[in-house]
Amino acid sequence: MSPPQDPYGDAESLFRAAYRDMTRTAYALLGNRADTEDATQNSFHRLMMAWRRVAGLPTARQQRAYLLRIVTNEALQILRYPHRKWERSIGDAIEQESSQGSPDENVHAREYLRLVWTAISELPGVRQEVVVLHAAGYEYEEIAAQLGIRISTVRSHISDARQQLSQAVRRDWEGAQE
Amino acid sequence: MSRGISADGPENVLDWLYERGKQRGERVPEFDVEKTLSRARAARDAGAVNFWSVLSPTERRAFESAARVQTFPAGTALMREGEQAAEVIVIFDGWTKVCLDDDGQDRVIAERGPGDLVGERGTVPGNVRSATVIAVDTVRALVMTTTDYATFVSEHPGVPDLVKKQIYDRLIDRPAPSGPGA
Secondary structure, eight states: OOOOOOOOOOOOHHHHHHHHHHHHHHHHHHHHHHHHHHHHHHHHHHHHHHHHHHTTSSSHHHHHHHHHHHHHHHHHHHHSEEEEEEEEHHHHHHGGHHHHHHHHHHHHHHHHHHHHHHHHSOOOHHHHHHHHHTTTOHHHHHHHHHHHOOHHHHHHHHHHHHHHHHHHHHHHHHHOOO | OOOTTGGOGGGGOOOOHHHHHHHHTTOOOOOHHHHHHHHHHHHHHTTTOHHHHHHHHHHHHHHHSSSEEEEOOOTTEEETTBOOOOOOEEEEEEEEEEEEEETTTEEEEEEEETTEOGGGGGGGGOHHHSSEEEEEEEEEEEEHHHHHHHHHHHHHHHHHHHHHHHHHHHHHHHHHOOTTTT
16 A cells, blocks of 8 residues: 555645546546536536635545545536436437437436435435445445555445435325326 | 446445446546646636625725726627736626636636626736636626735725635635544
C-alpha cells in the first residue's frame, strides 16, 4: 500500500486529478455523453461550494472519495429525474443496449429503472455509495479501495441492499401497476 | 441479455446494473476536463441572480436613468462569447438562452429572463464575454456601459454585495451532498 498522499491545495487540482474516475463512474451510471457532462460540470460547482470542508480532509484519497460521492449524487439526481429532456431520451434510446425491444417495453423498463434508482438513493449513507459504485461496474476490491473500507464491509452492504431494494422496488412497482 | 429488466425481478436488478455498468465502463468516450471546467466557469459567470428584485426603488430609478432601452428581435445575440465585455444588460421582457460554442455547436447552459442581469463580466473593465446570450423571443432590456455601471455602483455601494449575496444564496440553496462520514 502506498503512503497517504498530501491533500490537494485547491479544488481545481483535485477535480483534474479525479476527472477520469468521475467521468468513468458517471458514464457507467448514465450511459450517455450529455448527462455525463452535466453531472461532472455540476459536481465542480458543488465542490467549490464545499471546498472549505474538502480542503480540511487529511488525505488526498479522502478528498477524492468526497468528490466521487458528489458526482454519484449528481448522477442519481439525473437518473431519478422523471421528466428528462426529449433530446436526451432520444440519445438514450440510441445509446441504450435495450433499444432492440419494443417502444412499450422501453417505456416500461425506463420507469422500472427509475424506481430502482429512487430506492437506491433512499439507502442510508455508505450503503448507498457502495451500491452506486457496484452499479457502475466496480468490483468489491475497487469499491473498498475507493471508499477506504474493508471488502467484507462492502460485501455485507451489497447483500443487505439486495434485500432492501428488492422489497422497495417490488412494493413500488406493484403499486404503480395497480 | 434477452429478457426485459423488470422480468428479471428486483432480486437481480443489482446484478443487471453491475453488468451494464461494467460494459459501459469499458467503452467510456473521451471527456475533456478543460471543457468541463470552462463550462462550469461560464455557467457561474452567467449570473443566476435576479438582479432587479434585489434593487431598491431608488436604485432602480438610478439604473433606468443611466441605461438605455434596447429591443433584441428573437434569434439575435445580446452578447457573444469572446467579445470585449463593454456593457451589462438587465432583461425586463422576454427570454434568452446562454450558450457556449462546443466544437461549432451551441450548447445551452442556462436560461435568463425578466429581472436577470446578464453579462456580469461587463462589470469589470477589460473582461471578455465567457458565453453567448441569444434572444429566444423578442427581448427588451436595459443596457448600461461598463463605465456607467461603475458609477452606478459607486453611488449605490450596497448593490454589488447584494448581487454577490444572491449568487451565494442560490448556490448554497441547492441540496448539499453529504460528504463521507457525514
